[in-house]
Amino acid sequence: MKRVSLFLLVLAGAMALPALAANKNAVDLKQPLILASQGSFFVGGESKPLPPATPNGPTGDVTIDQMYVQFQTPPNTRHLPVVMVHGCCLSSKTWETTPDGRMGWNEYFVRKGRPVYLADQSSRARSGFDASIINAVKAGTAPPAQLPNVLFASHQIAWVVFRFGPAFNQPFPDGQFPVEAADELYKQMIPDLNSTLPSPNPTWANMAALAVKLHGAVLMGHSESGFFPEHAALSDPSGVKGMISIEMPCPVLTDAQISSLAKIPTMVMFGDHLGDVQGGPANWANSFDTCQKFVQRVTAAGGDAEMVHLPAMGIKGNSHMLMQDRNNLQLADLILDWIDTHVEGKKATARK
Amino acid sequence: MKRVSLFLLVLAGAMALPALAANKNAVDLKQPLILASQGSFFVGGESKPLPPATPNGPTGDVTIDQMYVQFQTPPNTRHLPVVMVHGCCLSSKTWETTPDGRMGWNEYFVRKGRPVYLADQSSRARSGFDASIINAVKAGTAPPAQLPNVLFASHQIAWVVFRFGPAFNQPFPDGQFPVEAADELYKQMIPDLNSTLPSPNPTWANMAALAVKLHGAVLMGHSESGFFPEHAALSDPSGVKGMISIEMPCPVLTDAQISSLAKIPTMVMFGDHLGDVQGGPANWANSFDTCQKFVQRVTAAGGDAEMVHLPAMGIKGNSHMLMQDRNNLQLADLILDWIDTHVEGKKATARK
Numbered sequence: 001m002k003r004v005s006l007f008l009l010v011l012a013g014a015m016a017l018p019a020l021a022a023n024k025n026a027v028d029l030k031q032p033l034i035l036a037s038q039g040s041f042f043v044g045g046e047s048k049p050l051p052p053a054t055p056n057g058p059t060g061d062v063t064i065d066q067m068y069v070q071f072q073t074p075p076n077t078r079h080l081p082v083v084m085v086h087g088c089c090l091s092s093k094t095w096e097t098t099p100d101g102r103m104g105w106n107e108y109f110v111r112k113g114r115p116v117y118l119a120d121q122s123s124r125a126r127s128g129f130d131a132s133i134i135n136a137v138k139a140g141t142a143p144p145a146q147l148p149n150v151l152f153a154s155h156q157i158a159w160v161v162f163r164f165g166p167a168f169n170q171p172f173p174d175g176q177f178p179v180e181a182a183d184e185l186y187k188q189m190i191p192d193l194n195s196t197l198p199s200p201n202p203t204w205a206n207m208a209a210l211a212v213k214l215h216g217a218v219l220m221g222h223s224e225s226g227f228f229p230e231h232a233a234l235s236d237p238s239g240v241k242g243m244i245s246i247e248m249p250c251p252v253l254t255d256a257q258i259s260s261l262a263k264i265p266t267m268v269m270f271g272d273h274l275g276d277v278q279g280g281p282a283n284w285a286n287s288f289d290t291c292q293k294f295v296q297r298v299t300a301a302g303g304d305a306e307m308v309h310l311p312a313m314g315i316k317g318n319s320h321m322l323m324q325d326r327n328n329l330q331l332a333d334l335i336l337d338w339i340d341t342h343v344e345g346k347k348a349t350a351r352k
Numbered sequence: 353m354k355r356v357s358l359f360l361l362v363l364a365g366a367m368a369l370p371a372l373a374a375n376k377n378a379v380d381l382k383q384p385l386i387l388a389s390q391g392s393f394f395v396g397g398e399s400k401p402l403p404p405a406t407p408n409g410p411t412g413d414v415t416i417d418q419m420y421v422q423f424q425t426p427p428n429t430r431h432l433p434v435v436m437v438h439g440c441c442l443s444s445k446t447w448e449t450t451p452d453g454r455m456g457w458n459e460y461f462v463r464k465g466r467p468v469y470l471a472d473q474s475s476r477a478r479s480g481f482d483a484s485i486i487n488a489v490k491a492g493t494a495p496p497a498q499l500p501n502v503l504f505a506s507h508q509i510a511w512v513v514f515r516f517g518p519a520f521n522q523p524f525p526d527g528q529f530p531v532e533a534a535d536e537l538y539k540q541m542i543p544d545l546n547s548t549l550p551s552p553n554p555t556w557a558n559m560a561a562l563a564v565k566l567h568g569a570v571l572m573g574h575s576e577s578g579f580f581p582e583h584a585a586l587s588d589p590s591g592v593k594g595m596i597s598i599e600m601p602c603p604v605l606t607d608a609q610i611s612s613l614a615k616i617p618t619m620v621m622f623g624d625h626l627g628d629v630q631g632g633p634a635n636w637a638n639s640f641d642t643c644q645k646f647v648q649r650v651t652a653a654g655g656d657a658e659m660v661h662l663p664a665m666g667i668k669g670n671s672h673m674l675m676q677d678r679n680n681l682q683l684a685d686l687i688l689d690w691i692d693t694h695v696e697g698k699k700a701t702a703r704k
Contacts, residue, residue, distance in 0.1 A: 032386050032387060032388055032427050033386070033387040033389075033390065034384050034385070034386055034387075035384060035385040035386075035387070036384055037385075038385065038459065039448060039449035039453075039455075039456075039459075040445060040448040040449050041449060041453075041536070042536065042539040042540075045535075045538075045539045047507070047538075050506060059506070060506025060507060060508040060509060061506055061507045061508065062504060062506055062507070062538070062541070063507070063535070063538040063539050063541070066539040068443075068445065068539075070448075075384050091420075091477075091478040092478070093392060093420065093478055096391060096392040096422075097391035097392050097393060101391075101393075103391075104391075107390065107391075120477075120478070125443075125472075125477045125478045126443040126444070126445055126472070126477045126478060126540075126542065127542070128539075128541070128542030128543060129542070129543060131502040131504060131543035132504075134486065134499055134500070134502050135499075135501065135502055137489065137496050137499060138496055138497065138499040138500075138501065140496065144489050144490055144492065144496055145490065147486055147487075147489060147490040148486070148490075149487065149490065150483040150486050150487055152414060152483060152484075154402055154411070154412025154413055154414055155399070155412060155413045155414070155415070156412035156413065157412060183397075183415070184393070184394065186397075186399075186414070186415040187394040187397045187415050187418040187420075187480075188394075188478075189414070189415070189480065190478065190479070190480030190481070191480060191481060191483035
């Protein structure tokens with residue numbers, strides 16, 4: 001009975017595929033998910049000799065600065081892999097099941113035929129961090145001032161910085177974030193130990209190395225990591241086929257850096273209510289302006305850079321956590337279409 | 353062309369299933385993986401008011417003690433979910449792709465029809481941790497002695513404690529761990545902040561709550577978490593249908609606790625070379641003895657408890673990281689057969 005019903009289920013899925021494939025945007029999200037492969041691995045990492053935490057204590061080597069990567073690939077795809085990197089005080093959970101239990105971008109992109117690679121930033125979550133200084137300070141062999149400045153956002157700060165509303169527990173009337181599930185978002189917020197990292201941030205080179213390992217990839221960053229695709233491309237552009245930068249301040253680059261980045265298609269995305277929150281460490285209206293200038297400079301240098309400002313397209317109410325907003329799959333489709341047109345379309349032309 | 357080949361691929365998979373299902377132990381690991389669902393969520397978590405790290409600094413609330421859980425469910429299964437929890441200085445990466453790139457238990461169990469739930473222990477990896485004391489000590493508002501004792505194992509310690517061989521970089525001739533990929537294991541080893549947790553460890557109640565949420569589950573722990581299934585069952589046995597405890601010391605319990613645990617089938621597993629390594633914080637031969645006594649007491653109390661000592665069954669050379677050893681799928685089959693017989697077999701009988 002069980003054997004037969006499994007057979008029928010899979011057969012039904014197989015029969016349905018050609019019909020669905022006729023419309024490239026139609027996928028039935030309730031069908032079983034079919035994966036050609038999945039797994040996890042690390043990129044980068046350095047061996048570091050440990051000083052003894054206590055006099056005559058044990059010594060040895062530990063590995064630091066590695067980047068944990070989890071991947072899923074759909075069957076028979078020719079699409080480029082998409083690498084997703086989370087922001088401050090968060091992990092790759094960012095891209096998974098939303099706080100209110102809907103499908104995240106990780107699975108949706110796979111269902112749309114993209115190999116997806118989720119990276120925990122070096123020094124975060126499953127990538128670990130260099131904790132040796134904490135034990136040294138505890139043991140009295142290093143001063144407290146050498147402790148890292150650990151970033152973490154309170155619920156109150158997150159509500160405003162993530163633009164769920166103008167003040168804590170007051171949502172915007174048109175807000176897209178599922179604020180009834182804000183408590184589940186707060187559980188995703190974890191200590192950020194990037195201050196323990198050397199400079200430049202090893203995640204940049206790790207992202208570039210991952211793109212090379214994949215023989216080409218689209219890199220996507222958000223917030224703290226929003227400009228990491230560009231930093232990765234500046235360290236080694238050879239694997240970076242497209243860059244998607246979501247909601248961050250854009251730094252002022254040299255003309256040489258702009259010229260280098262102008263060879264790679266770039267999308268910058270911002271949500272709504274950029275100037276409608278007060279307080280907190282972020283100034284989204286200013287961040288938007290810096291990225292407008294970045295896009296203009298890349299365009300002036302002959303590059304293909306696009307600013308996707310959602311409210312200007314009539315898509316209202318998106319928060320900073322737009323990959324978790326109620327319309328998250330609509331935004332994913334915008335990105336997928338952009339990759340098809342600006343990254344893979346160009347590639348197909350170049351191949352002819 | 354692409355559409356047709358995807359169709360044929362899935363159809364071939366569907367056609368092959370009834371034949372494979374005829375032998376319950378046969379799964380073609382190269383076939384696409386078919387999932388009914390996947391996702392992630394948190395169990396537990398408490399809101400905690402933050403003291404300001406600096407005088408007049410910002411205050412607010414953070415969430416701590418939550419447990420991150422990632423899951424995959426196969427189509428049409430009636431098997432119980434299996435919850436896997438990692439050990440010290442590790443994350444759920446433990447159960448995924450092995451250091452030398454083979455399939456981990458997480459995917460293998462799904463391919464064998466089991467819903468699989470991977471939990472990062474509370475205070476580890478994607479579950480985050482309470483970092484407020486670090487900033488307080490840095491700011492001078494708390495003394496260094498209040499810093500957590502952060503556990504992490506050097507390469508040298510890991511080699512011996514994980515029983516890859518008698519001394520660093522010397523493998524056992526019959527060792528099953530893929531020592532050529534030891535560097536990839538070292539990248540999985542991350543700081544362990546369990547010393548920041550309240551007592552009892554919230555992971556225990558979180559595991560019990562997860563089992564209840566799943567309407568019954570088999571709990572599996574390893575090393576530091578080896579006895580967590582039992583601790584979870586002692587806090588709330590209602591969802592715990594089976595307990596698998598891999599390589600840990602077994603504590604001495606009261607008769608009442610033994611009676612309570614004796615109602616749930618229990619498997620304890622140990623690998624090889626328990627007395628063949630010197631140095632390091634673990635004493636595996638002693639741990640084995642304590643667990644032998646635990647199994648004897650549960651059995652004497654009328655329970656179904658089994659000690660699976662692999663070399664006594666003729667399975668030689670297994671390390672402490674036996675879920676990553678070369679014969680990891682053979683060991684997985686032992687566990688799956690035990691669940692079928694001792695947990696689900698009994699359940700089916702009880703239902704009649």
